[in-house]
Amino acid sequence: MSRWAKFLIAVILGAAAGLFYGWVVNPVEYVDIAPESLRVDYKTDYVLMVAEAYQVDHNLGLAVRRLAQLGSSAPTDIAANALSYALQHEYVPEDLSLFQALGEALLTWNPNLEVPTP
Amino acid sequence: MKQERRGSWYLLTGAVLGIAMGLFYSWVISPVKYVDAPPYALRADFKEEYRALVAAAYLYRDDLVRAQDRLAQLKDDETAQRIAMQAQRALAEGRPVEEVKALGILAMALGQGVTPIASSIAPSQAKTFLPPTSAFTTTPLLIEPTASPSITLQTSSTPMITMDIPGSTSDFVATQTATPTPTPGAPFALQETRLVCNNDQPEPLIQVEILDAAGQPVPSVELVVTWDGGEDHFFTGLKPELGLGYADFVMTPPVVYSIHLADGGQAVNDLTAAECVSEDGSRYWGSWLLTFIQP
Secondary structure, three states, rough: OOHHHHHHHHHHHHHHHHHHHHHHHHHOOOEOOOOHEEOHHHHHHHHHHHHHHHHOOHHHHHHHHHHHOOOOOHHHHHHHHHHHHHHHHHOOHHHHHHHHHHHOOOHHHHHHHHHOOO | HHHHHOOOHHHHHHHHHHHHHHHHHHHHOOOOOOOOOOOEOOOOOHHHHHHHHHHHHHHHHHHHHHHHHHHHHOOOHHHHHHHHHHHHHHOOOOOHHHHHHHHHHHHHHHHHOOOOOOOOOOOOOOOOOOOOHHHHHOOOEEEEEOOOEEEEOOOOOOOOOOOOOOOOOOOOOOOOOOOOOOEEEEEOEEEEEEEEEOOOOOOOOOEEEEEOOOOOEEOOEEEEEEEEEEEEEEEOOOOHOOOOOOOEEEEOOOEEEEEEOOEEEEEEEEEEOEEEEEEOOOEEEEEEEEEEOOO
């Protein structure tokens, strides 16, 4: 085996060791994540909390700002995805109606009418 | 001869180069992505928003178990205390009163470990938690009351809004400007003034409890305490574990104080530290508990 071949094999083995260390042994840790990185069930519960809070304060702008923490998708899409997940996993009807109510309210939301938050 | 002296160092060089490439790829180019992260991995400020959201959602159904489950995902130590501290910070930072109320109500519910009777979306329907008088272990005996507090009507208000938490048991001291939200309605009237003797309370306090007409505690009420050559302001609700309508101020003997609500109403004058004696004859400072209620 030529010297270059052995060198190449050493590089490959080293890279494999580096990848193993970087991905498995000591991967990058995200300890300061944003809500958009939450697992889908946590995201759904987050949306459910927004829906519950909305039933108390009826503040659609606040609900939209809270939903915006879950990503750059449209608030209606976030609510729809949560409702879809809730339907698939057979959430109780009361929770489903909350998702539904929030989704319907979001359809009426006009960002141009939103009062800036100081 | 020359080639043999070089040995196998090229293999080590190749391995090191490979490891460097592998780490660069796995840490920089394509790091592990946490797309299914749990709430406890949230950044601190997002955790605070999460707690506030749990509290806001709790007001809807009064489901303490659900709120506890949600908060458990954050893996906090002393959840109730953390929520109470967040309520204090929120109040000091001028966050919306609804958020402060929600956090305070949840902190109280967590502290008591009970689920209040379900109410229909009414954040103001909080339980009233007076200071823990049940912890008083000795028979109070007032001695040396230098003066009985007198009551006068005072209608002036003080526009200055600064926060100070004298005698706060927590390590948080609010120094920021806050925007209290006064409760509309009739001015509060003094319902009761009594000396409270508590061996566990080493400092003499002016304790204030503010209740609305329905008997519910009222947070964010500004109180003004004055004495010869000094004045201070404090707010109800900064110690939600003692009730949203509770506030206290540490007295310095033998200074004589007057206290009134910033929005006017009855003033209580001639308040000064008074001593109590326990059954074994030892003396300690008592606290004045003033209860204001909206008629």
